[in-house]
Amino acid sequence: MNYHWNWGIFFEQVKNGDETYLDWLITGFGWTIAVSLTAWIIALTLGSVIGTLRTTPRGWVVALGNAWVEFFRNIPLLVQMLLWFFVVPELLPKDLSMWVKQDMPAKEFITASVCLGLFTSARIAEQVRAGIQSLPRGQLYAGMAMGFTLPQTYRYVLLPMAFRIIVPPLTSEFMSVFKNSSVAFAISVLELTFQSRQMQEDSEQGIETYVAVTILYFVCAFIANRVMGQIEQRTRVPGYVTGKH
Amino acid sequence: MIEMSNVSKHYGQFQVLTDCSTTVSKGEVIVVCGPSGSGKSTLIKCVNGLEPFQSGKITVDGVSVGAPETDLPKLRARVGMVFQNFELFPHMSITENLTIGQIKVLKRSAEEATEIGLKLLDRVGLKAQAGKFPGQLSGGQQQRVAIARALSMNPICMLFDEPTSALDPEMVNEVLDVMVELAHEGMTMMCVTHEMGFARKVADRVIFMDQGRIVEDATKADFFGTPRSERAQQFLSKILSH
Ligand SMILES: Nc1ncnc2c1ncn2[C@@H]1O[C@H](COP(=O)(O)OP(=O)(O)OP(=O)(O)O)[C@@H](O)[C@H]1O
Ligand SMILES: [Mg+2]
Numbered sequence: 001m002n003y004h005w006n007w008g009i010f011f012e013q014v015k016n017g018d019e020t021y022l023d024w025l026i027t028g029f030g031w032t033i034a035v036s037l038t039a040w041i042i043a044l045t046l047g048s049v050i051g052t053l054r055t056t057p058r059g060w061v062v063a064l065g066n067a068w069v070e071f072f073r074n075i076p077l078l079v080q081m082l083l084w085f086f087v088v089p090e091l092l093p094k095d096l097s098m099w100v101k102q103d104m105p106a107k108e109f110i111t112a113s114v115c116l117g118l119f120t121s122a123r124i125a126e127q128v129r130a131g132i133q134s135l136p137r138g139q140l141y142a143g144m145a146m147g148f149t150l151p152q153t154y155r156y157v158l159l160p161m162a163f164r165i166i167v168p169p170l171t172s173e174f175m176s177v178f179k180n181s182s183v184a185f186a187i188s189v190l191e192l193t194f195q196s197r198q199m200q201e202d203s204e205q206g207i208e209t210y211v212a213v214t215i216l217y218f219v220c221a222f223i224a225n226r227v228m229g230q231i232e233q234r235t236r237v238p239g240y241v242t243g244k245h
Numbered sequence: 246m247i248e249m250s251n252v253s254k255h256y257g258q259f260q261v262l263t264d265c266s267t268t269v270s271k272g273e274v275i276v277v278c279g280p281s282g283s284g285k286s287t288l289i290k291c292v293n294g295l296e297p298f299q300s301g302k303i304t305v306d307g308v309s310v311g312a313p314e315t316d317l318p319k320l321r322a323r324v325g326m327v328f329q330n331f332e333l334f335p336h337m338s339i340t341e342n343l344t345i346g347q348i349k350v351l352k353r354s355a356e357e358a359t360e361i362g363l364k365l366l367d368r369v370g371l372k373a374q375a376g377k378f379p380g381q382l383s384g385g386q387q388q389r390v391a392i393a394r395a396l397s398m399n400p401i402c403m404l405f406d407e408p409t410s411a412l413d414p415e416m417v418n419e420v421l422d423v424m425v426e427l428a429h430e431g432m433t434m435m436c437v438t439h440e441m442g443f444a445r446k447v448a449d450r451v452i453f454m455d456q457g458r459i460v461e462d463a464t465k466a467d468f469f470g471t472p473r474s475e476r477a478q479q480f481l482s483k484i485l486s487h
Contacts, residue, residue: 147398
């Protein structure tokens with residue numbers, strides 16, 4: 001193998017422009033974080049609501065929640081990304097469709113964030129449901145017996161414990177969001193994977209490029225893990241042993 | 246205070262309660278006993294509407310529990326309930342457990358609620374534990390906190406569902422003592438329990454249930470003296486023998 005190593009490549013200028021390759025990667029890193037965090041906010045919000053609804057006594061609400069989860073969990077993320085980008089705009093009413101295709105600002109970014117957010121929301125909904133249902137039924141009774149309404153019982157009694165219980169699976173979901181955001185390259189979001197492919201083609205220094213990208217993704221996942229670890233520490237309940245109370 | 250007439254409940258085909266009728270007057274203490282699966286928990290949960298029932302009528306302080314127009318949360322706030330597994334809220338300190346209902350349901354100020362909560366905690370002998378969490382207390386202590394929590398809402402009556410059966414034997418009495426004291430103060434109480442010593446000490450009447458029916462509803466003297474049904478006699482001899 002006579003690969004021409006060049007670790008200085010990051011500081012060289014790109015072929016057609018006055019940016020360096022490092023600038024490209026930094027841009028990519030920025031978009032990766034933007035897409036991931038936006039998607040995470042969407043996912044956490046929707047996932048919590050839908051997961052909670054799936055534990056309520058209303059049959060049709062539960063059915064709707066289940067359908068949501070099955071739909072977004074059972075189609076590959078890449079396909080969902082393409083569907084949202086190429087198919088959904090065609091299905092909108094004519095004026096709206098035109099606006100989305102031609103004038104919508106940050107179209108790629110919004111589509112990618114929403115798509116990844118909805119996909120992840122289904123997974124979070126599943127965890128929230130499992131968390132709530134793992135609580136002893138007596139907790140619901142105790143909340144209701146205090147005179148709380150059902151929403152109050154969820155707010156003050158069930159959800160605070162359910163979320164504590166599901167911090168570990170949520171941690172890996174949070175890490176997955178960063179990793180899954182790479183699929184956004186398929187609709188030309190200038191995120192890390194997209195930028196790295198550009199850099200590789202432009203510079204022909206594939207190994208250096210992907211080593212750098214690997215490190216950047218690793219850093220994202222690592223920080224996500226640490227953040228969740230902190231949350232777990234801060235919300236720990238003194239004397240509480242999981243599965244027993 | 247509590248009136249129950251011809252209450253029946255079924256899960257699908259399975260009949261849990263059949264034609265249950267009884268009354269609990271103000272200041273009365275009723276003990277409910279019976280074999281496992283006889284419907285005691287279900288009956289007591291029907292009283293504050295935690296379990297719905299299909300026919301019959303229950304009124305608590307004149308309010309019909311099953312009526313669709315009844316504000317159940319409001320009614321439940323006036324009925325204290327204590328569970329077999331304590332069911333304190335594990336993520337809240339003892340003080341928070343004692344004040345959350347007062348603050349969110351009764352709209353008391355935090356200061357007032359804390360003052361009332363701590364007074365009740367002192368009353369059940371646990372003043373020193375105010376800052377701890379439920380997981381840091383023994384079962385007996387948790388159950389006493391649970392009683393104090395129910396009392397913090399100024400209930401008009403109290404429901405107990407086997408409050409001592411999840412406890413280690415040496416902790417049973419500390420909880421029963423609190424209940425006896427409550428009974429002596431004139432609290433209206435409906436207690437599912439197999440603690441016949443407790444029944445002897447404070448019960449006005451004893452209800453015996455079997456297979457979803459109230460088989461015996463007698464004064465304490467009659468129940469322990471001459472239980473009429475054979476099932477009740479067998480049951481009594483079984484529990485009293487150990
Ligand atoms: N959700 C439910 N679905 C179907 N059957 C149920 C349900 N809940 C309770 N049951 C049945 O109803 C019957 C009465 O239950 P309940 O808990 O009231 O009995 P219990 O007298 O309190 O018994 P224990 O002494 O074991 O607490 C039991 O046979 C139980 O299996
Ligand atoms: Mg029971």
